[in-house]
Amino acid sequence: MAKQPQQHRARKRFGQNFLQDEGIIRRIVRSVSPQEGQHLVEIGPGMGALTEVILEATDRLDVVELDRDLIPGLKVKFFNHKGFNIHQADALKFDFSTLVDDGQPLRIVGNLPYNISTPLIFHLLDQGPVVRDMHFMLQKEVVERLAAEPSSNDWGRLGIMAQYRCQVESLFLVPPEAFDPMPKVESAIVRLTPHKELPYPAKSFECFDTVVRSAFAQRRKTLRNNLKGLMEMSLLEALEIDPTRRPETLSLQEVVAISNAYADLQGKHD
CATH class of the missing domain: 1.10.8.100 (rRNA adenine dimethylase, C-terminal domain)
Structure with a gap:
């Protein structure tokens, strides 16, 4: 898959690293396994590389993009998909429950910016009641903390809060060269599936x-x-x-x- 056009330079303040490896993109979408009729939501679609493959499987896709300069390109690229909707918004402040309009739980996907990944995960954990599952690309160390087990160096607040509410599965690693620009760290894909019933409910x-x-x-x-x-x-x-x-x-x-x-x-x- 081609790199993003020259006219849009990745912005450091938005933590932008555009996924460009088609093999990795298709492996992510296979892991998500979107089906026709499901309601998908993508956070940070960027140039639409992942978006394009998701839309091959389902026409119902909302995307949340902060960078307003990317919106026109997304509109042009996916104008013929009637179920494709763009929300120019900060995912950290976005109320995902507003996207639920037919009782269908949301399936959330995203290549999350490294600089806001932890607070964004906490925000999304609060959206649990309207979410079926979440698949995220994150810094490898963040995924290790999410999926950690007790008595390991990675076990801490992030893993406990995530595992209290979700089943956490670390799926596979993504090398830096899968992105443009290339980050200095490895990435990984994680699946978070909210528990239907909490295994250990807190009284408060x-x-x-x-x-x-x-x-x-x-x-x-x-x-x-x-x-x-x-x-x-x-x-x-x-x-x-x-x-x-x-x-x-x-x-x-x-x-x-x-x-x-x-x-x-x-x-x-x-």
């Missing part, structure tokens, strides 16, 4: 978020040090969790158990 999501933030505020410190301003250590001991443990040793189930005990203490329940 606010308390869960507070406990995760506090527990992982300083990774090298013990739970006693990180949580001492939040709760008495007797609360952990009652759960048979040793306060001298480090936060990265906690399983998701244990984090939820701590947050539920904290919610009881605060008298907070969703």
